[in-house]
Amino acid sequence: MNKITILIHCKDRPKIIASVTSFIAEQGGNIVYIDQHVDREQDIFFMRLESEFSSESFSTEHFKSVFETGLAKTFEMKWRIYSSEKKPKMALFVSKYDHCLYDLLGRYNSGELNLEIPFIISNHLDLKPIADSFNIPFYHIPVTKELKDEAENQQLELLKNHRIDFIVLARYMQIVSGKLIDQYPNKIINIHHSFLPAFVGAKPYHSAFKRGVKIIGATSHYVTEELDAGPIIEQDVTRVSHSHAISDLIAKGRDLEKIVLANAVKLHANRKVMVFNNKTVIFS
Amino acid sequence: MNKITILIHCKDRPKIIASVTSFIAEQGGNIVYIDQHVDREQDIFFMRLESEFSSESFSTEHFKSVFETGLAKTFEMKWRIYSSEKKPKMALFVSKYDHCLYDLLGRYNSGELNLEIPFIISNHLDLKPIADSFNIPFYHIPVTKELKDEAENQQLELLKNHRIDFIVLARYMQIVSGKLIDQYPNKIINIHHSFLPAFVGAKPYHSAFKRGVKIIGATSHYVTEELDAGPIIEQDVTRVSHSHAISDLIAKGRDLEKIVLANAVKLHANRKVMVFNNKTVIFS
Amino acid sequence: MNKITILIHCKDRPKIIASVTSFIAEQGGNIVYIDQHVDREQDIFFMRLESEFSSESFSTEHFKSVFETGLAKTFEMKWRIYSSEKKPKMALFVSKYDHCLYDLLGRYNSGELNLEIPFIISNHLDLKPIADSFNIPFYHIPVTKELKDEAENQQLELLKNHRIDFIVLARYMQIVSGKLIDQYPNKIINIHHSFLPAFVGAKPYHSAFKRGVKIIGATSHYVTEELDAGPIIEQDVTRVSHSHAISDLIAKGRDLEKIVLANAVKLHANRKVMVFNNKTVIFS
Amino acid sequence: MNKITILIHCKDRPKIIASVTSFIAEQGGNIVYIDQHVDREQDIFFMRLESEFSSESFSTEHFKSVFETGLAKTFEMKWRIYSSEKKPKMALFVSKYDHCLYDLLGRYNSGELNLEIPFIISNHLDLKPIADSFNIPFYHIPVTKELKDEAENQQLELLKNHRIDFIVLARYMQIVSGKLIDQYPNKIINIHHSFLPAFVGAKPYHSAFKRGVKIIGATSHYVTEELDAGPIIEQDVTRVSHSHAISDLIAKGRDLEKIVLANAVKLHANRKVMVFNNKTVIFS
Structure with missing residues (x-):
């Protein structure tokens, strides 16, 4: 089982949460933790997710690249993705x-x-x-x-x-x-x-x-x-x-x-x- | 703008978060708050969402009924939905x-x-x-x-x-x-x-x-x-x-x-x- | 029963506590509370006492005057004395x-x-x-x-x-x-x-x-x-x-x-x- | 300079504080800390003092014995006296x-x-x-x-x-x-x-x-x-x-x-x- 943590922030706008969760589901991930915050003063959306991928062929590096092109670009997200395997x-x-x-x-x-x-x-x-x-x-x-x-x-x-x-x-x-x-x-x-x-x-x-x-x-x-x-x-x-x-x-x-x-x-x-x-x- | 708060709990299993967020998106809702918790001892999933619906034809009662048949039944959810218009x-x-x-x-x-x-x-x-x-x-x-x-x-x-x-x-x-x-x-x-x-x-x-x-x-x-x-x-x-x-x-x-x-x-x-x-x- | 509260501060030096408690005893008072503090940086002694006087002839004003001449002067004390009868x-x-x-x-x-x-x-x-x-x-x-x-x-x-x-x-x-x-x-x-x-x-x-x-x-x-x-x-x-x-x-x-x-x-x-x-x- | 800590408790009654402080003064001690408490439910008086004795001939053991006979007996005090030289x-x-x-x-x-x-x-x-x-x-x-x-x-x-x-x-x-x-x-x-x-x-x-x-x-x-x-x-x-x-x-x-x-x-x-x-x- 691969587990990753995703941190996202971008300008707030409708449908971000649904877009992210759908994207992860499409990639075969199961979300096990989700939390979010909107800074109303700055109008910035923040999100933290933990997702598990059971596919043996899952690669964090590949996920990062499809995440950027398939999702992050659209919302102009700044993001970081961490594999739970690697301790800081x-x-x-x-x-x-x-x-x-x-x-x-x-x-x-x-x-x-x-x-x-x-x-x-x-x-x-x-x-x-x-x-x-x-x-x-x-x-x-x-x-x-x-x-x-x-x-x-x-x-x-x-x-x-x-x-x-x-x-x-x-x-x-x-x-x-x-x-x-x-x-x-x-x-x-x-x-x-x-x-x-x-x-x-x-x-x-x-x-x-x-x-x-x-x-x-x-x-x-x-x-x-x-x-x-x-x-x-x-x-x-x-x-x-x-x-x-x-x-x-x-x-x-x-x-x-x-x-x-x-x-x-x-x-x-x-x-x-x-x-x-x-x-x-x-x-x- | 209609705003509702949804409280859900059910047996934990994969894809709940993605299913709920997709369902709300399909119904024309924009999720503005999401939080969840899993009780690992009891294996129970809990969730709280706030969602906005801009459609003038939105009805909380109608939403409740499609929520039950289109989503809650599948996951055997217990749920409550509140309109923010009605103060307790x-x-x-x-x-x-x-x-x-x-x-x-x-x-x-x-x-x-x-x-x-x-x-x-x-x-x-x-x-x-x-x-x-x-x-x-x-x-x-x-x-x-x-x-x-x-x-x-x-x-x-x-x-x-x-x-x-x-x-x-x-x-x-x-x-x-x-x-x-x-x-x-x-x-x-x-x-x-x-x-x-x-x-x-x-x-x-x-x-x-x-x-x-x-x-x-x-x-x-x-x-x-x-x-x-x-x-x-x-x-x-x-x-x-x-x-x-x-x-x-x-x-x-x-x-x-x-x-x-x-x-x-x-x-x-x-x-x-x-x-x-x-x-x-x-x-x- | 008359009850008074005494607040004192003065330059720290030996025998202050014993002098104050003896003085009150001589005046017929029974000390029911005593607390003190020494500011070691400034070398200042602080004290708070509560004392009861059972004599019917006790007068707070008279006590104040003998306190000043009989005790406070010697130690160059600054002091305040309050009767508990008078609410601030x-x-x-x-x-x-x-x-x-x-x-x-x-x-x-x-x-x-x-x-x-x-x-x-x-x-x-x-x-x-x-x-x-x-x-x-x-x-x-x-x-x-x-x-x-x-x-x-x-x-x-x-x-x-x-x-x-x-x-x-x-x-x-x-x-x-x-x-x-x-x-x-x-x-x-x-x-x-x-x-x-x-x-x-x-x-x-x-x-x-x-x-x-x-x-x-x-x-x-x-x-x-x-x-x-x-x-x-x-x-x-x-x-x-x-x-x-x-x-x-x-x-x-x-x-x-x-x-x-x-x-x-x-x-x-x-x-x-x-x-x-x-x-x-x-x-x- | 000898320093001792005295802990006392006994049945509450008038004049305890003045008696203790006078006794210490008579013995050549300077009180550097005093605190007390009265348990009104049990009617018990508690006290803690720190006192310094500058005399070179001061002995904690001797002080203990005169404390017992000259003071503690009268008030039926339970007491403990510690020299600050001896770490517990x-x-x-x-x-x-x-x-x-x-x-x-x-x-x-x-x-x-x-x-x-x-x-x-x-x-x-x-x-x-x-x-x-x-x-x-x-x-x-x-x-x-x-x-x-x-x-x-x-x-x-x-x-x-x-x-x-x-x-x-x-x-x-x-x-x-x-x-x-x-x-x-x-x-x-x-x-x-x-x-x-x-x-x-x-x-x-x-x-x-x-x-x-x-x-x-x-x-x-x-x-x-x-x-x-x-x-x-x-x-x-x-x-x-x-x-x-x-x-x-x-x-x-x-x-x-x-x-x-x-x-x-x-x-x-x-x-x-x-x-x-x-x-x-x-x-x-």
Whole structure:
């Protein structure tokens, strides 16, 4: 049994749903999941389908080509089709904080994540023992002002060689340049330790403490050129009070960061996120 | 433009989605919303569609009949079809507590609820002034052990005469008998002031206090013969601590009850709830 | 039995707690509640006590004077002492939105609020019927650019004549001038319909929609000269998704606004809030 | 500087707070934290203090003896006094699930937990590699029906030899007998994977799925003879829907279990929990 996931978006107009479902039926597919959304402001139609094809001669590549000519062209659709056989490959970028790394590798180990982690990149050696204990290759690529360009070239080479599908910055603490972002548009996931758009930039827990907020948050978003301004994938919050020092906010925040980043990674790896106009559509 | 909402469930099998969407297209409909769910344990397929028909000759009644013969029969579907022109009629049953009543009438007044409230029934006169201030007819039907049967007959007559679609027990504090339940299966919505299935029955806040829970809840569910055991529509919770007395739990609980009941009413009125096997499927 | 609540703050130093508790014991008081907080950044000590005095000759005014000379002077304390006999008087300022007004008056009616509401002020007549139905005097004071100064004088006169203790802007939709703020420092409570400091100013739900946040919030704070930048008393949030239109955010937000404002009002009325350095200490 | 934490409970009566604070002042102590609670139903007074003693000759043992004779006797107080120099020793009991173990050891490593973990006990060998990677001794003590008594003797010996202060069952999956419970009353912390008192006993996620709840929870409590009925320390919940299979509930539950257990451990280790009448008082 072959199973594919289809993501579509296009200008909204009548008969899209019926056209897509008929097309898939004609191709011998059985739809096992369908969900859709219309952005009424932008007048854009979004759809996510999962379809099974029992024919032994089914080929995802062939389906893609008939999908384009037989359907997508008519509606001027942008689309992506994924075979469920191929797990996406995720590169992990870390620095010195270990909580998100432990959390993701723990989930990876327990089979919770539908993806592969070919390697971990870090600008420091601190977390190498953790990578080792999970048997994941660890590349130490130092980043300094002078070395930044060179470092990114090394990163890109590794990413290309391993055919990485998406990148997760698990508290990487470095600003990623346009060179990387352009190669992985809406494919670099960051965790920011505030409830965006509040407290953009460095030291958000310090800013939250200073402002005296009663709730702190964490936000996972795709990285774009503008700092902390990319499409938001997932957010969560927790209560704090006057009795919490900055160190308490940081400790409570770690728990938020772990869960928010893990959820964003799962949504992305399961192809449940679509991006349009710097916002996400998250399918269930 | 005619708009209808279709709710379907049937044994799961291939081609249901394509068959339904094709059928609607053939009938001249444009699907504007589709969502589905498969209960893998029971092997049951659930679907909710909204479809628009631009033809002036469209008739919901005629559509229902061709839907049954041309599609539903083949798949042995159970289905309901609603015209968006007809707002559902809701009867409110209250007793002496006013918070849920104020809340629902405030939302009704502000246009938040897509329904009509032809009348309010109460076994006490206490809340009549509120009904009056919102200009909603108020029927006082006392309920005592001796009068219970007679009272229910009066209630049923009112419900029938006004062609009531569903009933909301807004802290009605009386056990509704099988006579009413049989006439309105999965159409009587109750708000229970605990996080079910914890603390079934009377005085749940007292029980929660005694057990020393750190979180209390409220649950809105359809009324079935078994007390507080019907399909759950919506739940919510809030934190409490050792410092809260029973009276504090009651006060905090009021806020939960209002919001949970209002959400359940909105879901039901917007035909987003399906019931199967004493559980609900809630469409988005 | 006389009961008083004491709020103290001063530079932190040894022996404050023991000095205060001994002083109260010497005066014949029995402490029934004590809570304290030290702001380690600012090195400031905060304390809240409730104490009962059984002596029939007890006078709050006399206690205040000996408290100042016998204790507060030594520690250079800032303090406030309230008799529990006197409920604080709250003025409600509203405009056209009714949800916070209904909510507060419903709680007031049910005895949930430990305060008095001598009157409601509005720049529009729309909500007068609600005030009438709850039997609370309603003053219509129109506010236009030309009339603003005159209107504020009228407001101030009413506030003074009724010896109002604090003001609640229940979606008042007007910017309050420094003239009022100076008379009621940290005594004007506003409800802002966003999770501050995100989305300061007008139309926060529109901004939240545009940014594509996954959680929206509401914030109750004391009004200061800088817009939406005063000390935060209470915040709460709720989840939203891409499927929610701006109108949905507004509807969901109403529920947040009601609860957040009501909580802030209760905290203030129960003398549980202290303000220092544009932040609040909230006692339990 | 010596720092101690004092926990007191006794029958409520006037002057307790002043007596305690005066006593500490007389002994040369400076109170840096004080919090109290009165259970009005049981008429019991609870108090938690932190006090610093600058005298070099201060001895916790001596303070305890004068505290008993000079103060506690008069008020018939039950009390415990802890020196902040001595970190509590926690024994971890695990079985095959690794998520709570990883989580606690990750926090332990990062310095978030104010305690020592002298060893881990397990009835299986599966998690030994994790213990090894964190350099914590791991004792494999198999438990079968026949070996249960023998196994508990081995456990008790280890606990005694290492002067263990409290035990954490991190998804230990075995029922602990009265022999252990009696030795560690209110000192054995369990994590139950439901929102107690709903779904006591085995397979709570299966029961939650069957009941169709919209929210699931986790509960950390002290172990008593009655299954899952001990004093609740901490609870938390998360939303679920009809679309979640049992495996999804289990995965979402893991995140709850980790955080709820970690919070309970921190509260206990920081001596912030008092137990009375099968309920907890949790100080802030």
